[in-house]
Amino acid sequence: RPCGIISGCGTMYHHEAVSNVLIMVEKMFSLPHAHKPQHLIYDSNCNALWEVESRKIAFFEGMGMCVDAFHHKTKHKASDVFCRECCDMKAYPELLDDDGKYYFNSSIAEQTNVWFGSFHNICREMTPVKYDSFLDKMILRRNRMTVATFHIQGKL
Secondary structure (H helix, E strand, O other): OOOOOOOOOOOOOOOOOHHHHHHHHHHHOOOOOOOOOOEEEOOOHHHHHHHHHHHOOHHHOOOEEEEOHHHHHHOOOOOOHHHHHHOEHHHOHHHEOOOOOEOOOOOHHHHHHHHHHOOHHHHOOOOHHHHHHHHHHHHHHHHHHHHHHHHHHOOO
């Protein structure tokens, strides 16, 4: 899947609890014909991985669970040994090129959230059903534009 393609989303009505994110990811990639990702990159993956390991959630076995490069460097404490040892993208050579740089933009999810935020005023008064429907249509349009851009750039 090319970086920047939105492969799924879920509405978190009150807050983005780690447990809700894990449920959403498991449901999204358990659908027929869905391919479970080899890596899940998420800004709170230290907490997510801790929850997966403590609850022994089998779905996530063998999946790399990293914190995106920006959050790992700036938002997580250096004293958090679990996070530093288990959730650093640099621990996964398949995510790095020959120069040790990342193959892709690991902060694309945060940048996509900024894009979602641009619809805040439009969506404010929508019912939940209309809100989800509207954002689904916007995601389809964005994905089509992203794929078209990749074709023009010769990346696909």
